[in-house]
Amino acid sequence: MLSLKSLRHGFGLQMRRGFRYSSPIRYESTGPGKGVTYETLQTKEKKIPDSIPSEADVVVIGGGSLGCSTLYHLTKLGVKNAVLVERDCLTSGTTWHSAGLVWSLRPSDTEVNLLNYCRDLMANIITEETGMHSGWTNNGGLFIASRKERLDEYKRMMSLGKAFGVESEVLGPTETKKLYPLMNVDDVYGSLYSPSDGTIDPASWCSALARAATNNGARVLEHLPVTDVLSETDAYGTRRVVGVRTAVGTIRAPCVVNCAGVWAPFIGAMAGVTVPLIALRHAYVVTETIPGVSGMPNVRDHDASVYLRVIGDALQVGGYEPNPVFWEKVVEDFAFSLFDLDWDVFSFHIGGSVNRVPVLERTGVRSTVCGPESFTADHKPLMGESPELRGFYLGCGFNSSGLMLGGGCGQQLAQWCVRGRPEMDMYGYDIRRFAPSQTSDGPWVRQRSHESYAKNYSIVFPYDEPLGGRNLRRDALWSRLRDRGCVYQERQGWERPGWFAAQPQPVMDYDYYGNYGVKPNEDYSYKQRLDDEYTFGFPPHHADIVSASMACRTRVAVFNMSYFGKLYLVGPDAGKAADWLFTADVRRAAGSTVYTCLCNATGGVESDLTVSVVEPGEGRVIDPAFRGGTGYYLAVGGGNAFHTKSFIKNVLQDRGFDCGIIDHSEDMAMLSAQGPRSRELLSRLVDIPLDNDSFPFSTHRVAKLAGHWLRMLRLTFVGELGWELHIPNESAVAVYDAVIEAGRDLGIRDAGYRSIDQLSLEKGYRHWHADLRPDDTPLEAGLAFTCKMKEDVAFLGRDSIAEQRARGLGKRIACFLMDPAVPLLGLELLLRDGRPAGYLRRGEFAPHLGVSMGWGYVWNPNGGNVSVKWLKESKDYCIERMGERYQTTMYTKSPFDPDNKRIQGIYE
DSSP states (O other): OOBHHHHHHTGGGGGGGGGOOOOEEEOSOOOTTSSOSSOOOOOSOOOOOSOOOSBOSEEEEOOSHHHHHHHHHHHHTTOOSEEEEOSSSTTTTTGGGOOOEEOSOOSOHHHHHHHHHHHHIIIIIHHHHHSSOOOEEOOOEEEEESSHHHHHHHHHHHHHHHHTTOOOEEEOHHHHHHHOTTOOOTTOOEEEEETTOEEEOHHHHHHHHHHHHHHTTOEEEOSOOEEEEEEEEOTTSOEEEEEEEESSOEEEOSOEEEOOGGGHHHHHHHHTOOOOOEEEEEEEEEESOOTTOTTOOEEEEGGGTEEEEEETTEEEEEEOOSSOEEOOSOOSOOTTEEEOOOHHHHGGGHHHHHHHSGGGGGOBEEEEEEEEEEEOTTSSOEEEEOTTSBTEEEEEOOTTOHHHHHHHHHHHHHHHHHHSSOSSOOTTTBGGGSOHHHHTOHHHHHHHHHHHHHTTTSOOOTTOOOSTTOSSBOOTTHHHHHHTTEEEEEETTEEEEEEEOSSOOOOOOOOGGGOTTOOOOOSOHHHHHHHHTOSSSOOTTHHHHHHHHHHHHHSOEEEEOTTSEEEEEESTTHHHHHHHHBSSOOOOOTTBEEEEEEEOTTSOEEEEEEEEEEOOOSSBTTBOOOSSSOEEEEEEOGGGHHHHHHHHHHHHHHHTOSOEEEEOTTTEEEEEEESTTHHHHHHTTBSSOOSTTTSOTTBEEEEEETTEEEEEEOOOSSSSSEEEEEEEHHHHHHHHHHHHHHTGGGTOEEEOHHHHHHHHHHHTOOOBTTTBOTTOOTTTTTOGGGSOTTSSOOOTTHHHHHHHHHHOOSEEEEEEEEOTTSOOOSOOEEEETTEEEEEEEEEEEETTTTEEEEEEEEEOTTSOOOOHHHHHHOOOEEEEETTEEEEEEEESSOSSSTTOTGGGTOOO
């Protein structure tokens, strides 16, 4: 009998030769002792359908968890002519061998929401609709912590869960032992118990979803491979999907959803669409009977990187090792197939699992399962409409979480297809979170996907950065700032300044954490800086960041913001397009700059940006020549730049506007000089007056600085007097050097985005995808001033915003100040009169006010409207941070410079 004890002590080494080969093993049946321990949907008969529909409203490719869920939810939205095509049987790709664990708590508000819905769907909705058992088992879950930082993470998740009604409890070692008597708790610091966790059986789950979908009018066509994805180019030059070709014939459809899992890149290639995922071999073993384990909760021991799922009277043991095996050449025909288990790789999990549940040391191994799974660069799925082909949607790359997230993600993906956008904030899953320079770079995808897999069970600290796939996009100032001690962050492939250390902190080539024969990096100072960040308290360099922030508040600081998107909207219909796209009124004279939102049809904010009205220029990147009169220069945060560009392009295409986008993001640098002495500094370098009358706030001009042409915008993202300098790449270093030299006697300081985070939060400026997202409206976010509601100008989302204003708001953003010794990081629970009423979206130290500060959306626990008056009626607001509650003071707007005097250069 093969046991974990024999493997742990070396007895199994004699047996490994028979397990090392990677050829697929095909199972005619997969009952106990032959892989997975539950029934599958595999059939011996593989009959191709005699006929198929000639057309459909939506074609879903792939019959796994996500495909079946998407089909079901399409029918719930009223789509009657939806078709799912599967090359073999339902679940035959990767779903059939999934571990099936379902957790309730994650370090993400969106994922907690998704899981809440999915558990309800599994436990109640599907069974009520079909009469079929969904395969759901509710046996609870335990997260085990062996150190304080891990338990702190669990406490953060516990507090966040309360905002969504998720019950959980932090336990000590003794309480943990009582709940799970078989567990060794000698090294346990504590645990988090979530009674609503459980497991789902893949075959039962997908069968129930398919039954519900077909009951609602959908069709499921098995044994029908897709051989091509069809597209056509419309009159405006836009490529759109028009259907799929199969082994039997063609199905015409305006919407095709790629839910093919590991095989999604094959389907993407048919459509001319890049699908940036990789296939890895992921394994678990199933033990023989363990007396007393039945009914126990499932366990995740993140510090040991193992999970232990209860399956009847046995345990299923698996985890995430640092050296997973890549499936280099994915085989298309791999239905209900597995690989031989590589014990050299899997042995990483044995010590941790035996330590946590010692009975495993003398327990036999009943079966092994090693199957392919798809993984992505940030361990999050790939969803949404492809920017490369309209009407072609992705629902793949679920990183072994397809069953757990499938219910909620299928619902959101169906909404994406039918309504144009999901109800929840799904940007973290949206394929447009990646730029083409990332998705088309094979080494980048491989490195980042490996790192995300290897770190899957690592603590999610708020300021962690990847080591893989770095230095992909570097602006013209990158080397200059690197030499000045810049500690870089990575956003959408760009290296952007985080903060500045005393010595250079270069990012080295990825070493795969010493695996695959790659020599580990030595004397890696950048990694040491990241290690310093592994805390939920203030990091060692907190004082350095605050010092840079205060240099901006008291003297002058320069920020390199070159990763920003820099787009020109030009053409004969640019004015019409701008009126429709932007919530603010941009019908202004050339030289004006406007801060605005970009909303979807439901009024949710897809982006916020500045729009500068420009006239045709001299053909340079700072003032391009274009036809059609007035144009618009758009500056948008780099992390959201490609998403914003794609959104605008889609609107232009769908509305038929005769205009387009010129993208100069890669061709220009962007510096921002901010602070009380910024005017004095820049006046030394330019030959134009910078006083308030000559150069007012929210205006821009082309000017010469130190002999170099650039565009100056009088704007601020930190709440100070200041200007942005938009510079051709070839002039960037010279301009930066001139600014630094001219500011030496003024106490100029380099500052990075860690300071921008502090300063913008203190002022009350929003960060898109933090305290401003697609599930927030301008009214809820305190940005009503950006909406031209008093003007007779239609814009995208206006009707929804007007309706919301008439009926009242269900949530509203507010500011909270508290003890400066208690760090706020975001996702902390908000309580009003002792009841959960929201959570923080952002939290930081406010350097000028000298307090901890957070912004969050407050809702009414009773379900009523949230007005400013209602917010102010209570004086009892608390913040729960990692299970501890702190009194806080609520403000409806930031108390920092509420009259905006500093922006005008008025310092008293």
